[in-house]
Amino acid sequence: MISRKICLLGASAVGKTSLVRRFVHGVFDDKYLTTVGVKIDKRTVESEGQEVNLILWDISGEDEFSQLQMSYLRGAAGYLFVADGLRPATLAKVIEIERRAREALGPRRFVLAINKVDLEADWRLDEAELETLRKQGWKLFRTSALSGEGVAAAFDELASAEADALS
C-alpha cells in the first residue's frame, strides 16, 4: 500500500487538529486544545482505484510563541495549509509558511483549506487576494470541521494529486 506523509500547516487556532479529527474520526469538539509539537494520525482513502494511507502530521500552529520546525516537513508528500476565514492574518501566515517551506525543502504539492465556513457570514478575507492565489495555481477549499463540509474534498485532492503524479 502506498503511504503519504501530509503535513497540516497554518497559524495557531485555525482548526488544523479539528480538521484531522473530523477527517479521521468524524467528530468535532468545540473545546480548544493547543497542539504541542506534532500529533500524528492516519486515514486510508481510496483514490482512483488505489488505497492510499495518508499519514497526517498535525503540526502545532505557528504564533508569536512558537516557530514552525521545518524538520517536521522533511519527506512530506504534500501540505494542507489551513487558514481561518475570520482572521485575514492567518492567510498571510499561510503564504509566509508556504514560501519558507519552498525555500527550505523545495516545491511540494499543497492545498489551502479556508476553515470555519460554517461562519462564512462573518468572513473577512479579501476576495482579490484569494483570486491572486488561485491564479498562482493554489487549490482552495472552503471547509468546516464543525459540519464536515469540504474536509474530505481537501484531503482527497492531496491523495489524488499524488496518484496523478505516480501514473
Add this chain to the structure above:
Amino acid sequence: MNRPLQPTVPPSTAEPAPGDDQINSPVDGAAESHHVEPKQVDEELETLRRLLLDDSQISDLRRRLDDPNIRAGEAAKILADAVRRAASGDPELAVALRPLVESGLHESVRRNPAVIIDTIYPVLGPAIRKAVASAVRGMVESLNQVAEHSFTMHGLRWRMEAWRTGQPVAEVALKYSVIYRVEQVLLIHRETGLLLQSVGADPAARDQDLVSGMLTAIQDFVHDSFSVDRDQDLDRLEIGDFQVWIERGPRAALAAVIRGSAPRRLRATLSDALAAVHRDMRMRLEKFDGDAAPFEAVRPALEECLEQEFKENRKGFSPAFVALCGLLALVLGFWGFGLWRESRRWSYLTQVLEREPGLVLVERHGDYASVLRDPLARHPSELAAEAGFEPGEPNFELRPYLSFDAPIFERRARNILHAPEGVRLRYSDGVLKMAGEAPRGWIGTLPALTAWLPGVDRLDTSGLTASDDLEPLNAAVRRANEIQLEFDSEITTIGPNQADAVAALASAIQDAEREAAKVGRKLEITVVGRADESGEAAYNARLSQQRAAALQAALGARGLRSDSYSTRTEMVEAGRDRTASVEIRVAGATP
C-alpha cells in the same frame, strides 16, 4: 458540493506545479542532434566527400588518434562527465575503480599518513566518541542492574552462586537479569517517517504507521529542541516496561520495541539487520515513493531481530527443596518405622495371645484390643510388655470367659476339687484323668464334685491310690531306711556285734517287699557304703565300696535277692559315722 472556490487554473498555464521535475536530461538533447532533415542530404554528401578526399583533415584525425598528449587532453575534457554518467547508471564503475582506490589509499598512507588522518579526523572523532560512550553506557547499565539487585533475595542468591562457581557477581547477575523479548521491529524511512515494514506485533501497541511517524517526529523534536549534532540521535526511549531502541542508517531506521531488559549485543543485531536492508534496498530507499510493498523482501532480516531470552531454568534443586524433601523423607521414615514396629509388635503379640491358654483376641482397632480372658489366665498386659509395648499399651478391653484350654481347665479342676499335693490331673478331649495318692475319703467325693466341672465327660481315677492302703508298706520302708551299720576306721567287714542290726534290716526289707506286692508297687533298693574324707580319696572310695559290698553280702546271707540291688558310695566329713545302709524307694504308679 466540495468544489474549489474557483475552477482550477489549467496546469499548462500555471507556473510549474510544486514538485514537478523540469530538468532536461542531456540524453534528450543528444537525441535531437541526430534528427536529420531530407534537405540536408546534399550537404552531408559534400562533407563525406571532403572527409574521404581532403588529406589535411585525415592527417588531422590521424594526429589526434596517434598523439597521446592530444588524446589525454581530449579525454580529460570528458572524463568527469563520463564518470558521472557511469556512476549514475550501474555499479560497474565502482567495482572497476575499487582496486585502484584501495591501492591508492594504501600508498598514500604508506608515504604520508598525515594527509589521510587530517581528512578523516572529523569523521573518526565522533565515531570513536560514540563507540566509547556506548561501551561505557553498557557497563553502567550492567552495574546498575547489579546494584539494584544487591540487597534482594535475588542478590543474595546470585552472590551464593558467584561464590560457588567462582564467577564475578556481575556476570551471575547479568545472566539472570537478561530476560527480554523484542516485541516488534519497525523499519522506518528516515526522510518521510513512513513505515516501510514491520515484524512482530504487540496487540497493545498503536497503529504501527503512527508509531513510525511519532518516533520520527520525536527524533525531529529532539534535534530542534536541543540543537544537537546531526550524528547525535535519540537511541532509546523508555515507556513503562517497554523500551524502544532506535538504530539509524543513512536512509532508514530500525525501531525495536522491547519488553524487559535487553543485552547490549542486541544493538549489533539491529545494526546488522539495518546494514543488510541498506545493502539490499539501496536504490529503493533513495527513491522511496511511498510504496512499501517492495520492502516485504527484508522481512526475514527484520525477523532475525525478534530475539527473546527467557530466564534460565535453574539446574538441580534448591537447597530449600532438598532440605524439605529430606525432612519429608525423615518424617515418612519415622512414620514408616513406627508403622513397621507397630505391625511387628502386634503380629508378635497376636501369636503369643493365640498360644497363651485362657486368652482369646477377639478384635483389634489400632491401639485397642478386645480380649476374652479366663480368670485363671495371665493378664494380657504381661504378654504385651514381653512383645515390646509400653506399659498401658495397648488398650485392652477384657471380658471374662471359661476356658477349656487344658492348663487352665486343670488349674480350675484342682481349685474346685481341692486336690491334694500328690494328685496329678490331665484334661484332654473331655476326659479328666487323675493319678497319685490321695486319702480314700477324698477319692470317694470325686464323682459328686466333678459334677460342678462343666466340660468333663468322663472321670478317670484309675491312676489314684488310696493313701490308707499304703501305710504298712510305708512303715516297713521307713523302718528299713532308718537302720545304719557302723564301721570302725579302716574296717570294711561287718562285726558280730552288728548281726542284730543286719537281721532287723533284712526283716524290714522283707516286710516292705511283701507289702509292695500287695498294693502292686515295685521297690527300688540301693545299698550305700560310706567312708570319711580323711586319707587318700581312691583308698576311701575303695573302703566305701567294700562296706556296701559287705552289707549286700550279709543281706544275701539272710536269704534276700540282694544281688538285684544297686550299690552306691558316699563320702562323709571326717569324724562323722562311717556307715553302710539301704535306701528303699517305692516306685509310684503313674496315671
